[in-house]
Amino acid sequence: MRNVTTKRDTVAARRAAGDPHERTRRRQLIVEAAVGAIEEYGPDAGLAAVADRAGLPRPHVYRHFTGKDDLDRAVAGHVVRLLSAWIRPPVPAPGTPYEVVHGMIGRVLSWAAAHPNLYRFRARQGAAQVVPELTGAAGAGLRAAGYRADLPAYLVAVVVGMVDAGVIWWFDHQEEVGLSQLNDWLAAQVWRVLVEAVE
Template sequence: MAERARDGRSTRWDPHRRERRLAIITAAITAIEEHGPDALTGQIAQYAGVPRTHVYRHFDGKRALDLAVSAHVANELGTRIRHALGTRGSPRQIIGASVEAHLAWIEEHPNLYRFLAQHAYAVPAKDASTADAKSVFAAELTALVQHYLRLLGAATAPAERVMVGVVGMVDASAAWWLEHRDVPRSELTEALSTQVWLIIENMGSTLGLELDADMALPD
């Protein structure tokens, strides 16, 4: 009976703990946006409205907090990319919309992007609940390409490997652009969209498909 009472009291506080964790994650995001990817714990605590010593009562150290922030941000970016990939139209329009969404987010949140880049390889592969931004983009794009390959009666096996390479190319170009801004965003979007299509077109050719960037796709 006493054990059940203790369990009940502990469970009763779960919503409060989740709210506090989310508040600290949100505060960390604000601190990173304002102070850069190496924002200090004290700055995070200030935005969260808690003493500095309270930050790690809800996380098992700095790395755990960094991973939680990365997962939260990657999920938000994934939602934006998923919406862009839901664009109806030709392959050219869908690719352009997704690349534009990716670059627009980076332009809006440069320090968050730099933070994600720092932690891109820190996420345990076995932990499906966390992901870096590139993994999110690759997963969304792979799912879409596999969907259309199935509708076209083609093998889907090469899609994941090819899309991971596509996202790596887009991400590397975006990282360069963020630091140098050598061309307008619209120009980079067009250039990357063309490059992505050429890779997809080549993949289709190896699968025996004749693809057209402006063809009408099935819903």
């Protein structure tokens, strides 16, 4: 009986692999399962935890990805989109450009505090995926407040590196520095980097 079930699973998986919509749906299911596993077990969550959450046998996970690096990139991209959506202002943000930057960094910090394992995972992947998304999110926030927001990608990359380093440090030193204090310090440093790019 066990062999029959395995054979049916394999046939169903092959049929699903031929349907592009089903492939896309399965990939997304696996990415969301990986996000949940990382949230629960940390950035080093294993394939078994991902497969269990996705309801798939372990070997089936990599049928939808070329390997671990491909899955990690897809998960990091998903996390970046979640963070970017959180940063984008729901309503126009009043205030000086510095106050807008301070508010956006505060949003990043609040998301990181709520999702430390996902933030650590995303930070490990580097800035390449996050820079385009956060350039758009930062620009939207500044434009909503009425300011020019043509931020060069290299400036955003510098800011991402600075904020990532500060957040990762803070995760291990929360008893020394409060989130509000970290927000003030990071906003001041980021503003020094961005001041000439914002009018």
